[in-house]
Amino acid sequence: MDTRPLGVPEYRRLWLGQAVSHVGVGATVVAVQQQVWELTQSSFHVGLIGMANLVPLVVFGLWGGxxxxAVDRRRLLIVGSIVAWSATLLILTQALLGIGNxxxxxxxxxxxxxxxxxxxPTRGAIIPRILDRELVPAANALNSLVFSxxxxVGPMVGAAALATGGFAAAYALDAVLFTASLYAALRLPSLPPLGEVTRPGARAVLxxxxxxxxxxxxxxxxxxxxxxxxFAMPRSLFPELTAERFGGDDVALGLLISSMAFGSVxxxxxxxxxxxxTRQGVALVVVIAVWGLAVAAAGLAHELWLVVAFMAVGGVADVISSVWRQxxxxLYAPDEMRGRLQGAFMxxxxxxxxxxxxxxxxTAGVIGLTGAWVGGGLACVVTVVIVGLSVAGFRNYRAR
Structure with a gap:
């Protein structure tokens, strides 16, 4: 692995801040899924967690980019970090008060x-500003390592916190660890916009x-x-799979949630x-097909270690895809466009x-757990091969 970007202090602080704070994020992921499952006993409601994420991500991701x-990216990163931290404190409060809503x-x-x-998107747009261009791919690989x-670690720590201290312990861990990311943002230098500045709004997004x-x-x-x-993301099915095949064990749930990330590491x-x-278009199609096949195989497995192993293979394919796409x-966009393109990417x-x-x-509520899981993985393979190889510019693309 190329670790040269860590020699740049600004990037190193961002990287270490993310390394610490993402453990807390992983703990909250497992705690939220399990709390919603216990309150509703419904995979559909667990899936609705995704919709609660999706609408703000679309609206504020495009706008934030x-x-x-148009503004100092350091200042915007600090504001966004405070908003995310406030949400963590809110979910911690509901757990401490036992509201259960x-x-x-x-x-x-x-x-x-x-x-x-x-x-x-702000952090993604900052990376090419604080690093030389040739270090950007290595930085993306390092970022993927941190997230993975x-x-x-986060879901495993979260599962242990659930078993010992309940939901409040998992959320409190996230609130404490998030301060590392906020500190890294505060230590950045001023990063005012370069080039032509477009007023934020619908026109800039378009x-x-x-x-x-x-x-x-x-x-x-x-x-x-x-x-x-x-087509192939099975994460909302993890609590149901844990309940049906592994006796509802919290540790099994933590292993399932962290399995793909282990492969990403x-x-x-x-x-x-x-x-x-260099043939990154074709290569992306291949690794995404591998991801779909790995997910389908995991859905057919009844041994915990085998499910984890197949999802880990999918995680390897996913991180490789992510590095290429990012x-x-x-490197394709000028600096004055990077925030908006990073917003769309996010x-x-x-x-x-x-x-x-x-x-x-x-779909699990209609065709069952196995059908929703395995069918999604196979549909991913067929669709990505047909669509991905049908566009000549993408099929023939070679990295410069």
């Missing part, structure tokens, strides 16, 4: 998604979207990711070869899994 192109939980999740929708480690639509490579890099997540640690692949986007990356969670939860 436009704002990031699923709609209040959805509201806190939506507020947290608003903060994330502001910080994610948090997604592995300019960014038109830039994507005019580029087949960028557009298809978004489309194939949407296919992967909407392995993939990121051995990601040095990724930058040497690097293409960051909407796809964060919104796609939420739609996938809703799709999985809804």
């Amino acid at each position: 436009a704002v990031a192109d 699923v709609y209040l939980i959805f509201g806190a999740v939506a507020l947290n998604a608003t903060g994330f929708a502001i910080t994610s 480690i948090g997604a592995v 300019e960014g979207l038109r830039f994507i639509v005019r580029s087949p490579v960028l557009l298809m890099s978004f489309v194939v990711d949407i296919i992967a997540m909407v 392995v993939g990121a640690l051995f990601s040095g070869w990724v930058s040497r692949v 690097s293409i986007l960051q 909407v796809v990356v964060a919104g796609g899994p939420r739609l996938g969670e809703l799709r999985a939860g809804a």
Whole structure:
């Protein structure tokens, strides 16, 4: 793995802040899913967590990206971080008071998604400003490693917190660890906009979207990711699978939630070869097909270790895909467009899994757990091959 970006102090602080805070985020993920499941006994309601995330992600992600192109990005990152932290404190309060209202939980999740929708495109647009261009792909691989480690350790720590201290313990852990990310934002230098500044609003957002639509490579890099997540993301089915096959064990749930991220850690640690692949269009289709096959195999497995292993394979494919797509986007766009394009990227990356969670939860109620899980994985494989290879510009794309 290329670790040269860590030699830049500003990036190193951002990276370490994310490494710490994402453990807390992972703990909250497992706690929220389990709390909603216990309150409703419904995979559909667990899937609605995705919708509570999706609407703020779409609205504030696109708007936040436009704002990031027009204001000091350090200041905007701090504001978004405070919003996300406030949401964590709200969900902690409801747990401490024992309110147990699923709609209040959805509201806190939506507020947290608003903060994330502001910080994610802003942070993505900051990376090319504080690093040399040749270090950007390596930084994306390091970022993926951080997110993946948090997604592995966080749910496991969250499951342990649930078993010992209940929901409040898991949420309190998140609230404390999030301060590391806020500290990293505060230590950044001023990052005023470069180039022509476009007033934030609908016009600025549309300019960014038109830039994507005019580029087949960028557009298809978004489309194939949407296919992967909407068709094959099984996360909202984890509580039901745990209840049916593994006796409702909290540790099993934590392992399932962290399984894909474990594979992402392995993939990121051995990601040095990724930058040497030039036929990235075809390569993206291949790794997303691998993701779909791995998900389908996991849905057929009845041993916990086998489900975890197949989902880990899917995680390897997912992190490789993410590094390629993020690097293409960051290096393709001029600085005055990066915030808006990062906003659109964040909407796809964060919104796609939420739609996938809703799709999985809804179809499980109609065709059952196995049908929703396995059918989604196979549909992903067929669709991404047909769609991804049908666009010549994407099929023939070679990284510069």
